[in-house]
Amino acid sequence: MNIEFRNINKSFGPVRANIDLNFSIKSGTIYGILGENGAGKSTLMKILSGFYKPDSGQILLNGKPVIIESPADAIKYGIGMLHQDPLDFPPMRIIENFIVGQKGGLIPSYKETIHEFKELQTKFGFTLDPEAYVDTLTVGERQQLEILRLLWMGANALILDEPTTGISAQQKEKLFAALRILAEQGKTIIFVSHKLEDVEILCGKVAILRKGILVGELPAPYQTDKLVEMMFGKVITLGDRNNVSQSNIVFELKNIFVEQYPMRIENVNFRLQAGEVIGLAGMEGSGQDVLLRACVGLIRPISGSVIVIGKDLTGKNYHEFMKNGVSFLPASRLEEGLVPGLTLAEHFTIAGEETKGLFIDKEYFKQKAEKMIDEYHIIGHQSSTVESLSGGNQQRAALSLLRNSLSIILLEHPTRGLDIESAIYMWGKLKERCMLGTSIFFISGDLEEILQYSDRILVFFSGHVSPPLDAVTTSLDQLGQLIGGKGWDQVFDIQENYESNAKS
Amino acid sequence: MNQMQNRSLSFLFQIGGLILAVLFVTIILVLVDAKPLDAFRLIWEGATGNSTRVASVFVVWVPLLLVTCGLLATFTAGLWNIGIEGQITVGAIFTTGVMRLFLGSSVSPVIVIILSMLAGMLGGAIWAALAGLLKTFGGVNEIFGGLGLNFIATALNIGLIFGAWSRPGIASMSGTEPFPEQFWLPTFQGFRISLWSIGFAIIGLVIIYFLLQGTHFGLRLKAVGKGIKSAFRMGIPTWQHMMLSFVICGLFAGLAGAIQVTGVYHRLIPSISSGYGFMGLMIAMLINFQAIWLAPIALFFAALNIGGIQLPIVMKLDSALTGVLQGSLVLFVLLMQGVKQRFAEKK
Structure with a gap:
């Protein structure tokens, strides 16, 4: 035809x-x-x-x-x-x-x-x-x-x-x-x-x-x-990893055991350093999303503890995590991220860190929204409802809504469905935050993205979690095999070495 | 430009709904062998014919307006507060109860009226909070919870009228023993309407308008109503906001019940809520949950209610006919909204 x-x-x-x-x-x-x-x-x-x-x-x-x-x-x-x-x-x-x-x-x-x-x-x-x-x-x-x-x-x-x-x-x-x-x-x-x-x-x-x-x-x-x-309209190149991680620990998982039927994740131990980017790799539904949600109080771990900047927040709800500088950007933007029917200006009003009186200073938040729309290159207007934006612009909007003073940002598929330019832009913005000491934890189905931007990688395979792998020494092939469930023996050898090194 | 067009288009469709509703009622009138024009004229005259009738329209307008104000809070939070009828009733019960405590005491009647009205608001809020608790902690949908609580409130009311609070010797459907005149809300000379209750209604409307349009709380409520998961993730304590919207609605409903007792009937009667709660739901839908249209539309509904009283007297028609007109109005306007949406999608 x-x-x-x-x-x-x-x-x-x-x-x-x-x-x-x-x-x-x-x-x-x-x-x-x-x-x-x-x-x-x-x-x-x-x-x-x-x-x-x-x-x-x-x-x-x-x-x-x-x-x-x-x-x-x-x-x-x-x-x-x-x-x-x-x-x-x-x-x-x-x-x-x-x-x-x-x-x-x-x-x-x-x-x-x-x-x-x-x-x-x-x-x-x-x-x-x-x-x-x-x-x-x-x-x-x-x-x-x-x-x-x-x-x-x-x-x-x-x-x-x-x-x-x-x-x-x-x-x-x-x-x-x-x-x-x-x-x-x-x-x-x-x-x-x-x-x-x-x-x-x-x-x-x-x-x-x-x-x-x-x-x-x-x-x-x-x-x-x-x-x-x-x-x-112009030639672009990919960004780089920035290696800004500092030695102080901002986030720690101790012997975490989470279960969300049918997924079950056992005994995860992990330490996140300030400014570090950690990629969570794995086939969809291998447990990354469950662990990530357990990290922010959206799923309650069965045992173990979650420690944010020295404070034990195990069993606390998500709002308690938010108060301690943790923010989570879920994959389903219009269900869990943004409120359909509300405008961009209204989103900034709700999400803003400003001290709020009884009445809304509408003019102020309009201007703020316009400023952020400009800064984050969102194609839309302060009075546009979020569902009228395209997917990439919704993602930019969600990113622009994150507070400035965050110590950890957790993201689910931050660039899914975005074009290269938007993806690079997203990461540019995220890395700016890393420079200021914010750590990032992200899930992605795109292995190249994981290798490109992470400092360390956790690999998931049907509920098993690998020890942190150094992104620099991990190859795309190796990662591909791991998420497919191959080559795990080697990984655990690494873990043993890692642990014995840590002890000695 | 586009928005203007959209608005005028909306308006056209709404007028279309109104015309269809009138047509529908006309057909019914023709079917029962009544002259439609006469009936409509009768309703009009019944509502505006003389100053007593106009005053009566405002007697209905006040509780209708208050109840709908409350419902705007729950609708904004995405909740269907069907339990509104029960909340009015319990408000009236609390008011009556407090007033009975002071019968024959030497406390100033002004204080008694104030206390009993506050008690009414509290009663409405408690009943609404129950529906909220059932939803939040019991997982009972607010529609079912509210429906159940309505039945309980009605039973409680009837039980009190025929039991503990019955008139000495002659417990009857006409209600409890009327309160002495000093416990009535002061009214206009010779009319049933009180300036005070009109004042409450206007203050209530202003409060709810600014609460929903201009405050952070109102915006957060809206966010909860439109996307509860996202709202939670943006840091809004969602169930607390839903509970608060229930309580706000209950305060308004309780006040309406209190006015029914202190300003209109001066006693507790079995149908103290007069169906204003359900009518309020209809009005809220008709005005598409926009407070700005509330006062005139509630006035229109009140006028229909009062005007309809003439139908059985003069034309031997049932006064329920105005209910049919109100109901069909809501249905046809909603229908036309749906039609408009399909029309817009196609474009």
Whole structure:
């Protein structure tokens, strides 16, 4: 299916998300849409898949102008969208999920559908068990399920929004192979990403968006520098580790034992130095999140103690930790981080350290919000509600809300879903704080990020926690093996050496 | 620009809801063979026809306004305080109880009135706090807790009227023995309305408006209502704020109950809350929880209530018809909000 965008415009309040976009996508190609967060990629795709209506402009499918009213309408036209977060029904079995979208027929035929399902998935080398429950699947497997479902419902064009976030390298290869097969069959694949390497190896042509405008289109092969320049308008380099850790201990875990069903973490001992950055590596759900939450009083450890700057805070709640200079930035920004429905100015009012009287000095906090918006390059207005910001800008806002005088910041996936520039920016800001003596504890699924920014690394594998590894002497391969559960004997040798060294 | 458009669009849809509600009631009137225009005129005249009627409208307006003020606090914290009816009733019970203590004593009636009204506020607050405690520590949803507490309050009220506080010899649905006149809130010459109670209502409205719009506490309450987990993580003690919003609402409801006793009925009667709590819930939804619209809309509802009294007298229609109008108004306005939202999403 040939898809053409003509003069697409879309604004959200004062923010212009898409400005006069014009380009077309030929059938049988894998077409990349590249841009940093807030560039307007997702908005355009949501217009194509019927979630939004454009303010003006037209979409042409195979040369015919169409009006796509809803996602259901989009699938009628043969457009299927694979979302960043798979929208399936976790407590159901795969095959039931598959049947849900089926049209007609009072009683679905399980046998037939299972047969068709198996036939379809072998074409792509997927090996899903149709009887398995969806909540036992990994993100990558859910993605495979969703692709199969969309194809089965008759999708001729597939939109993939950041599909390589949260899936393993192997699953990525499978996904790319499947996409190539689909393109050969004449389907149109639109691949939305901010990951240069993925776009480079997969896409035949790429459109680059920046601040809602189409900067240009490039055919393969690509020059990375050129792409980066088009995306950001300038050339950027990664930051470094800064090694500012000082010898005084700000945080200590002693024989910590935490359990949150089904995860169980035993006997963790750890000391954090001022200004140090510690990365927590591991597959998602290996226990990092549980330990991190135990460190800030959101989960109560069964035994052991948590000591913050010499003060035993074991069993205290999160607010007590906050009072002692600990702050936690969770991954789910709009559920645990920011309050949807409140404006940025209102967030600064609540989070501010200023002594507060009875009445709010609205003018003061408006100005403060504007100052912070400027300082943290948030694209938004002091009166914008947080849910109207893009993901990257929400993350910047959450970071800007952290108090100045913190001794420890704990972060869950600080740069997940952010483009390179935003990620580097985040880390720049965090490192500024490290220079002032703040320590950082962070979880990331991105091993390179962990190696890049940590001083020491804790590796998690199904509830086991490695002794702290020195980031400088750890390689990407080694880390990759460890999170996959290999090479742990060696690690414990290190620990023994470490302990005997400590004793002697 | 855009915001202006959005607002005028909202207004249009709201007017649309009003028209639909009137149409709906008109259809009902036609179905029961009444002349709709006559009925509407009758309601209008019933509410504004003479000064006694206007005064009566304000007698309803005061508790309605107070109760809704309280409900704005709980709604802001994201709570559905269905227990509001019980909180009014318990407020009235506490007021009556304190007043009975001073019957025949030599304490100045002014002090007795003040004490009994404060007791009423306390009673409302206690009943609301119970719903809050059940939610916070018992995990009982405030809707179910409030509903249960409403039944208990009603039973308690009836029990007192027919039992401990019954009139000597003739316990009846007409309530307890009326208090002597010096214990009444002073009223306008010849009218049922007291300037004092209107004063309380206006002060209450001003307090709640500034509390919710201008204070740190109000903003934190809003944060709790909109995203409790995030609010907690931003350092707001969440359950404490929810409890406080319950208590604030209970104070308002208790005051309304106290005014019903001291200023309107001068005794405890079985239906002392007069359904104002539920009506307050409707008003709060109708004004989309914005205090700024509260006074006029509550006045409108009060006028419907008083005007509706004429229906059975003149047209042999049930006065519940105004309830139908009020209810359908809320339903249609909410419906139109939903329609508007869908309309806006499409754009």
